Amino acid sequence: xxxxxxxxxxxxxxxxxxxxxxxxxxxxxxxxxxxxxxxxxxxxxxxxxxxxxxxxxxxxxxxxxxxxxxxxxxxxxxxxxxxxxxxxxxxxxxxxxxxxxxxxxxxxxxxxxxxxxxxxxxxxxxxxxxxxxxxxxxxxxxxxxxxxxxxxxxxxxxxxxxxxxxxxxxxxxxxxxxxxxxxxxxxxxxxxxxxxxxxxxxxxxxxxxxxxxxxxxxxxxxxxxxxxxxxxxxxxxxxxxxxxxxxxxxxxxxxxxxxxxxxxxxxxxxxxxxxxxxxxxxxxxxxxxxxxxxxxxxxxxxxxxxxxxxxxxxxxxxxxxxxxxxxxxxxxxxxxxxxxxxxxxxxxxxxxxxxxxxxxxxxxxxxxxxxxxxxxxxxxxxxxxxxxxxxxxxxxxxxxxxxxxxxxxxxxxxxxxxxxxxxxxxxxxxxxxxxxxxxxx
Amino acid sequence: xxxxxxxxxxxxxxxxxxxxxxxxxxxxxxxxxxxxxxxxxxxxxxxxxxxxxxxxxxxxxxxxxxxxxxxxxxxxxxxxxxxxxxxxxxxxxxxxxxxxxxxxxxxxxxxxxxxxxxxxxxxxxxxxxxxxxxxxxxxxxxxxxxxxxxxxxxxxxxxxxxxxxxxxxxxxxxxxxxxxxxxxxxxxxxxxxxxxxxxxxxxxxxxxxxxxxxxxxxxxxxxxxxxxxxxxxxxxxxxxxxxxxxxxxxxxxxxxxxxxxxxxxxxxxxxxxxxxxxxxxxxxxxxxxxxxxxxxxxxxxxxxxxxxxxxxxxxxxxxxxxxxxxxxxxxxxxxxxxxxxxxxxxxxxxxxxxxxxxxxxxxxxxxxxxxxxxxxxxxxxxxxxxxxxxxxxxxxxxxxxxxxxxxxxxxxxxxxxxxxxxxxxxxxxxxxxxxxxxxxx
Numbered sequence: 001x002x003x004x005x006x007x008x009x010x011x012x013x014x015x016x017x018x019x020x021x022x023x024x025x026x027x028x029x030x031x032x033x034x035x036x037x038x039x040x041x042x043x044x045x046x047x048x049x050x051x052x053x054x055x056x057x058x059x060x061x062x063x064x065x066x067x068x069x070x071x072x073x074x075x076x077x078x079x080x081x082x083x084x085x086x087x088x089x090x091x092x093x094x095x096x097x098x099x100x101x102x103x104x105x106x107x108x109x110x111x112x113x114x115x116x117x118x119x120x121x122x123x124x125x126x127x128x129x130x131x132x133x134x135x136x137x138x139x140x141x142x143x144x145x146x147x148x149x150x151x152x153x154x155x156x157x158x159x160x161x162x163x164x165x166x167x168x169x170x171x172x173x174x175x176x177x178x179x180x181x182x183x184x185x186x187x188x189x190x191x192x193x194x195x196x197x198x199x200x201x202x203x204x205x206x207x208x209x210x211x212x213x214x215x216x217x218x219x220x221x222x223x224x225x226x227x228x229x230x231x232x233x234x235x236x237x238x239x240x241x242x243x244x245x246x247x248x249x250x251x252x253x254x255x256x257x258x259x260x261x262x263x264x265x266x267x268x269x270x271x272x273x274x275x276x277x278x279x280x281x282x283x284x285x286x287x288x289x290x291x292x293x294x295x296x297x298x299x300x301x302x303x304x305x306x307x308x309x310x311x312x313x314x315x316x317x318x319x320x321x322x323x324x325x326x327x328x329x330x331x332x333x334x335x336x337x338x339x340x341x342x343x344x345x346x347x348x349x350x351x352x353x354x355x356x357x358x359x360x361x362x363x364x365x366x367x368x369x370x371x372x373x374x375x376x377x378x379x380x381x382x383x384x385x386x387x388x389x390x391x392x393x394x395x396x397x398x399x400x401x402x403x404x405x406x407x408x409x410x411x412x413x414x415x416x417x418x419x420x421x422x423x424x425x426x427x428x429x430x431x432x433x434x435x436x437x438x439x440x441x
Numbered sequence: 442x443x444x445x446x447x448x449x450x451x452x453x454x455x456x457x458x459x460x461x462x463x464x465x466x467x468x469x470x471x472x473x474x475x476x477x478x479x480x481x482x483x484x485x486x487x488x489x490x491x492x493x494x495x496x497x498x499x500x501x502x503x504x505x506x507x508x509x510x511x512x513x514x515x516x517x518x519x520x521x522x523x524x525x526x527x528x529x530x531x532x533x534x535x536x537x538x539x540x541x542x543x544x545x546x547x548x549x550x551x552x553x554x555x556x557x558x559x560x561x562x563x564x565x566x567x568x569x570x571x572x573x574x575x576x577x578x579x580x581x582x583x584x585x586x587x588x589x590x591x592x593x594x595x596x597x598x599x600x601x602x603x604x605x606x607x608x609x610x611x612x613x614x615x616x617x618x619x620x621x622x623x624x625x626x627x628x629x630x631x632x633x634x635x636x637x638x639x640x641x642x643x644x645x646x647x648x649x650x651x652x653x654x655x656x657x658x659x660x661x662x663x664x665x666x667x668x669x670x671x672x673x674x675x676x677x678x679x680x681x682x683x684x685x686x687x688x689x690x691x692x693x694x695x696x697x698x699x700x701x702x703x704x705x706x707x708x709x710x711x712x713x714x715x716x717x718x719x720x721x722x723x724x725x726x727x728x729x730x731x732x733x734x735x736x737x738x739x740x741x742x743x744x745x746x747x748x749x750x751x752x753x754x755x756x757x758x759x760x761x762x763x764x765x766x767x768x769x770x771x772x773x774x775x776x777x778x779x780x781x782x783x784x785x786x787x788x789x790x791x792x793x794x795x796x797x798x799x800x801x802x803x804x805x806x807x808x809x810x811x812x813x814x815x816x817x818x819x820x821x822x823x824x825x826x827x828x829x830x831x832x833x834x835x836x837x838x839x840x841x842x843x844x845x846x847x848x849x850x851x852x853x854x855x856x857x858x859x860x861x862x863x864x865x866x867x868x869x870x871x872x873x874x875x876x877x878x879x880x881x882x
Contacts, residue, residue, distance in 0.1 A: 007508045007573060009562030033558055035513055035520075036545065041558055042511040044573075050511070067448050070483040070491070072476055072595045073514060073578055074547075079476075091540045096547075099532045099582045104477065106515075106537075117474055117482055121450030132448060132485075137514055137578070141540045154513045 001345070002367075003380045007044050009033075010392055020216045022327035023148030025336050029396045031323075038145025038153030045396060046323070048344035050156065053322050054135055056187050056341065057158045064180035064239055066131040066160050071113050073137055077103035079112045082296045092140045106139035111292050111314055114161040118310065119298035125165045128300065128310075129173050133160030135319060150280070150324040151218070160315040165302055167289070170311035174206065174287045175243040177315040179233050181210050181283050182250075184317070186232035188326055189339030192282055193227045195255040199286055209257055210283035214328040217278030222266050223255035225275040257281075280325045287313040336397030337420050345378040347436055348398040352386045352405035362404045362414065362429055373437035394419065402432060442786070443808075444821045448485050450474075451833055461657045463768035464589030466777050470837045472764075479586025479594030486837060487764070489785035491597065494763050495576055497628050497782065498599045505621035505680055507572040507601050512554050514578055518544035520553045523737050533581045547580035552733050552755055555602040559751065560739035566606040569741065569751075570614050574601030576760060591721070591765040592659070601756040606743055608730070611752035615647065615728045616684040618756040620674050622651050622724050623691075625758070627673035629767055630780030633723055634668045636696040640727055650698055651724035655769040658719030663707050664696035666716040698722075721766045728754040777838030778861050786819040788877055789839040793827045793846035803845045803855065803870055814878035835860065843873060 007030075014024035026032045031046030042050055058068065074096065080086035086093075086105075094106040107113070114132055122130065135158045145153050162173035178194065185192035190212050197209035211221050213228065233246050254265055257279070266274060292298070293309035300310050330337045340346065347370060351363040363379060370377040378398065380389050386405070393401050403415040413426040416435065425432075448471075455465035467473045472487030483491055499509065515537065521527035527534075527546075535547040548554070555573055563571065576599045586594050603614035619635065626633035631653050638650035652662050654669065674687050695706055698720070707715060733739070734750035741751050771778045781787065788811060792804040804820060811818040819839065821830050827846070834842050844856040854867040857876065866873075 005506060007571060035554060036517045039513045039515055041513060044508050044510050047509060047511045065446060067485050068488060069485050070488045072480045072482060074480055074595055076477045094537065094539060096535065096537050098535060113476060130448060154515055
């Protein structure tokens with residue numbers, strides 16, 4: 001993408017109401033723009049990252065056997081009356097009346113609707129296990145939206161729902177999601193720790209939150225420090241085999257959010273291994289048995305010919321919120337430092353003297369070569385000064401900067417800078433292209 | 442995807458309120474499920490097609506120089522008061538009040554919001570032309586939603602918005618979208634004819650609807666028959682060159698929707714070239730000058746140092762509705778016939794005798810080989826009877842069916858059926874795989 005044709009409204013300073021660094025940086029880097037309290041437009045740079053994060057979540061869901069569908073944003077109030085949650089849900093639910101005075105709501109979550117979809121067609125244990133997920137915009141009318149996309153009102157969530165015949169099957173479904181979550185956060189460069197959590201309005205008796213540790217986290221968390229550095233299970237897990245050992249390996253160590261914190265159990269950890277920190281919730285999984293299937297009559301026939309309500313679980317990932325969490329975990333005074341897996345572009349080309357024939361020719365050639373190799377590249381072909389271009393590149397945090405200046409070109413070299421380490425090498429353009437495309441020069 | 446792990450709730454019969462064939466087939470093929478009047482869940486098979494259609498639209502927008510962002514579904518009423526449309530828009534606008542009594546609405550379109558985003562950062566003619574688009578769920582509270590996704594209330598739309606310094610630039614932006622639209626419909630196997638159209642509540646003086654001819658179309662249309670068979674311009678258009686001849690080639694021939702119909706002009710066409718038919722609107726483009734930029738103060742500085750309101754246009758494609766239009770244009774008594782570009786899977790494998798060692802082995806081998814080659818494949822590994830499997834495959838309309846039965850396996854062959862032509866060949870499995878993956882055997 002040529003910057004002159006792109007839309008990247010970077011700001012020198014963030015608005016004063018942006019309190020945390022991720023919110024400030026997302027505004028400054030032209031990733032988002034607030035359109036109402038807690039409601040954001042995703043500008044082109046922000047959308048590119050959102051899409052990459054969403055795609056990682058999708059791939060890990062698919063790998064773990066979940067099947068994607070897409071439920072609408074608006075739901076019937078009557079559907080929520082079936083589970084009893086329409087009246088139980090507080091003012092965070094956005095209630096809407098249409099032109100025919102029918103009561104609708106903007107979905108804050110989808111347990112009821114997916115149960116309705118399931119019960120309409122699934123009858124037999126032979127069709128189980130089933131895990132249906134979607135990635136859709138949700139709305140929660142937070143009393144006090146803040147921290148940008150970290151606590152917005154309209155937000156993008158991945159929510160998966162599992163259906164099983166019995167508790168044993170439900171546990172296996174829960175474990176598949178538990179393991180998939182470990183992998184998906186790791187792919188985004190995040191260290192997310194599963195912690196015992198309160199089940200809140202979703203209900204159920206088994207629940208974990210996935211927490212990224214960050215000073216600006218919204219709540220206090222407590223865990224054994226080994227959990228933070230544990231490697232993810234990886235993609236070659238046997239998804240339909242026994243995942244319990246992988247889960248036990250984590251749950252054997254103490255980890256709990258504030259609401260579930262057990263002081264005595266925490267104190268039993270050797271002092272040097274105790275970690276008391278603040279955390280950002282980036283996922284929440286629940287196993288809640290028949291809480292919805294029973295009142296909503298989502299029954300399946302077992303091998304014994306008896307009908308039983310399906311055992312269910314639900315599994316959420318805050319997709320839009322993850323961008324904030326990633327930035328909280330990965331930035332410096334210059335701006336964002338994107339992990340390669342979610343970077344909006346892999347390389348930024350900085351033309352230090354736009355209009356200079358040799359510089360333009362080298363940049364054009366690099367741009368074409370990188371594009372041809374399938375590398376996402378943003379080419380700053382504007383007539384801004386070099387200093388301003390550097391500041392923008394650092395701010396938006398692309399992993400690599402390819403710097404083309406007249407002096408270097410006269411010497412036959414360009415510069416390649418790594419955003420994270422700050423390391424620079426000066427090499428002929430061909431060699432730099434080869435590095436970036438993974439080919440030997 | 443193995444069907445046993447998928448979620449494909451096909452129906453023997455469509456509900457009686459489904460009046461048109463696309464609605465009936467989408468319900469029967471397990472693509473959608475109604476969750477409220479005009480509000481649908483996209484089941485896994487439907488979502489796959491929706492994603493493919495959306496991706497084609499995206500690619501053609503990107504090619505024509507438009508830049509993608511994503512605006513939220515909910516908007517502030519006050520924003521629409523700036524343009525005067527909040528009060529002007531009728532009961533089709535879904536008006537919402539949040540917990541703090543702030544007035545919101547579920548966006549039916551985004552002229553106001555994109556103008557707000559534009560004016561916040563663009564100041565100079567040097568940043569023009571600019572075309573910003575998004576693909577987002579919209580809501581129009583239709584009085585009488587019907588025809589499934591063809592006239593839903595919550596629907597997916599691509600809407601692009603162009604900004605230029607002057608009328609000449611605006612015309613070029615309009616032409617880029619006009620040409621991009623010709624290409625994008627053609628890529629989906631549709632013959633869409635641009636027709637002069639009424640500008641309705643969007644406003645402006647230049648507007649075309651893109652119409653797919655279909656007996657079940659919602660409105661009468663009139664055109665020169667040559668327009669229907671005209672080839673699309675193709676991808677190698679010079680997007681920043683002169684596109685006027687390509688546009689003139691179409692607009693020189695008569696084509697108008699009912700509201701804009703000119704009987705005398707139509708009668709001037711030689712009788713054999715007149716086409717009077719019914720049509721489905723699948724896109725609508727508008728050039729409306731300063732209708733929004735003037736009241737909303739979206740001004741840009743020209744080269745002469747004077748500030749002028751930006752010249753704007755907007756360009757919509759009904760993404761979810763396109764699925765209905767494609768099915769209306771491409772089906773037979775057995776079900777849907779997907780064009781390859783939007784098919785949910787490229788090949789369906791039918792195992793005629795699940796549980797038979799030789800059949801299972803051949804199917805598994807085909808499944809793995811096709812997946813490894815990057816071919817989207819749905820493997821019917823259920824224990825349904827062969828006849829039921831055939832009916833489902835015809836219904837869901839995958840371009841190719843690979844049929845594996847015990848008799849063929851004994852003879853060393855499998856069968857490959859083309860859904861569209863019904864042609865069948867019997868060949869060794871290796872040869873069939875080679876055909877499907879485009880490799881010589």
